[in-house]
Amino acid sequence: MRAAVLHAYGETPVVEAFADPAASDGQSVVDVLAAGLNPIDLRIASGHTNFASPPERRAAALRRMWTHAAAGELHVDCEIVALDAIADAWRRQAEGPGRKLVIVPAIG
Numbered sequence: 001m002r003a004a005v006l007h008a009y010g011e012t013p014v015v016e017a018f019a020d021p022a023a024s025d026g027q028s029v030v031d032v033l034a035a036g037l038n039p040i041d042l043r044i045a046s047g048h049t050n051f052a053s054p055p056e057r058r059a060a061a062l063r064r065m066w067t068h069a070a071a072g073e074l075h076v077d078c079e080i081v082a083l084d085a086i087a088d089a090w091r092r093q094a095e096g097p098g099r100k101l102v103i104v105p106a107i108g
Contacts, residue, residue, distance in 0.1 A: 004086045004103065006045050012087045013045075034080075034104040078102050 001020050004013040023029045068074045079099040081089040089101050 002083055002105070004083060004090075009045060011045075012090050015083055015086060034102050036100060036102050076100050080104060082106055 001018050002015055003018060005016045006013045021029050065074065077099040078101075079089065080102045081104070083103055083105050086101075086103060093101065
């Protein structure tokens with residue numbers, strides 16, 4: 001199995017290989033065909049978030065976002081990225097607002 005791994009805040013993730021997981025009693029192992037990587041993931045990984053903002057301020061921002069979404073005014077721009085290309089996509093995200101990244105094991 002391969003995964004994008006972030007070893008430290010502020011670093012670019014690298015693709016690494018791991019042993020395939022094994023299910024314990026009562027558990028299942030599933031194949032993940034794609035996984036989303038949001039711009040907030042980059043912010044958290046870089047150590048920069050708005051989590052220190054007062055809850056009232058975050059709630060007001062969420063209400064504004066939901067209002068726009070309910071009115072059909074909120075659109076999500078996605079980019080499908082092969083796992084092997086995650087480092088380049090991550091750097092592009094760090095350069096400024098970007099698309100939501102959807103990571104897939106391989107393209108093509």
